[in-house]
Amino acid sequence: MMGDRTKIQEALFYEFRLEDHVPAGHLLRSIDRFVDLDGLREHLRPFYSGTGRPSIDPELIIRMLIVGYVMGIRSERRLCEEVHLNLAYRWFCGLGLNGPVPDHSTFSKNRHGRFRESDLLRQMFEMTVRQCIAKGLVGGAGFAVDASTIKADANRQRSVPSPDKLPIEAHRAVREYFSVLDDAAFGSATPVQPKYISPIDPAARWNAASGGLAYYAYCTNYLIDLKSAVIMDVETTTAIRQAEVTAQRRMIERTQETFGIWPERLAADTAYGSAENLAWLVHERGIEPHIPVFDKSARQDGTFERRDFTYDHVHDLYVCPGGQELKQQWRKINSDRPNTPPDNLLRYRSSKLACDVCTLKQKCCPNQPNRKVLRSVHEGARDMARDIALTDAYIVSRRERKKVEMLFAHLKRILKIDRLRLRGPNGARDEFHLAAAAQNLRKMAKLIPPGAPALST
Secondary structure (H helix, E strand, O other): OOOOOOOOOOOOOOOOOHHHHHHOOOOOHHHHHHOOOOOHHHHHHHHHHOOOOOOHHHHHHHHHHHHHHOOOOHHHHHHHHHHOOOOOHHHHOOOOOEEEEEEEHHHHHHHHHHHOOHHHHHHHHHHHHHHHHHHOOOOOOOEEEEEEEEEOOOOOOOOOOOOOHHOOOOHHHHHHHHOOOOOOHHHHHHOOOOOOOOOOOOOOOOEEOOOOEEEEEEEEEEEEEEOOOEEEEEEEEEEOOHHHHHHHHHHHHHHHHHHOOOOOOOEEEEHOHHHHHHHHHHHHOOOOOOOOOOOOOOOOOOOHHHHHOOOOOEOOOEEEEOOOOOEEOOOOOOOOOOOOOOEEEEEEEOOOOOOOOOOHHHHHHOOOOOOEEEEEEEEHHHHHHHHOOOOHHHHHHHHOOHHHHHHHHHHHHHHOEOOOOOOOHHHHHHHHHHHHHHHHHHHHHHHHOOOOOOOOO
């Protein structure tokens, strides 16, 4: 028989515990085990006044930010609404049923003010790395590095031709742009002026690398440990290759200083295979470069390439396929010329008399009187990278390097950070730190089930 719907009858007393209504397998319950905010208030104490009304609890704001980035909630207004309605979010934030949720405007003001001034979001990210190290998720032997472009919150159809055309009444993003003009990760990364400059976020770089429509973008750079793909460091740069190399050096140095971890090898793509960067890894950091060498010596006209010439380390000269020598100097010259050329390229030349009678001249230098071969002053590091590329360990590193690309795919598809919401270098930095922290937390929640012992190193 058909029954009638029972109408809600108001009870006089209720007994309700949030703890009983959050499923044991909920993602936030797993993540809560690894969120350690004990030193939060002490770190922020210098940035709060001793008088006036009590402020919003900073731990509440941090936990709300974690909810937003872990669950892919991009809007701060929507985040406040979701925390107000969702029982699991309230439980994670420690609000209870009656706890008030901050207004989105107050939430944003605290986040963009004290948190940025105190570098709190960087501290929170490093907290997740320490947790991963303590839980045995970091091997420390092999690292990988890569960068990915993220669209900036800037209209691609609005631009100015040069910085002096920016608005006179500069807002925050424009002031930040002028403050990073001397930073190697932004303005000083290259002397080439961008084709277009956004008037609302001039630090964002005009980028057409994806092959589609060009857009303004920033780069997020990840340094990961290859054991479990834990993000060891993150750096924000402008969207050009030179800045990526600068970010790689900063992240390696900071990881060694902060966590005392010194990797044995580094896997990366060809963008990091310049002679200077390989020399920095090999000679200054003692790291094996599992990186393809960035080499433009290949020829398309069928003549001999540089690899066809044999280098003699003992006598510092090249030997051509015809058996002739190529030297830097054919006679002793007393001069004050520096030993290292400004472009870091040594020039080896053959004898014109030998080339004139050589039967291989048309195959070697048909349009020149003699042959010239360039050798980088860092060629030793390049040769080491070439030798490593012939090993089985290199093949393994090339396969494991794809873990960085998987993290970028997760960042854009699952966490929904394919376009920034905050403007300026500091806004991009805040978002990238929060996203990396969220990915590390999700990694721990996935690999370490409740009650499981820490993984062995």
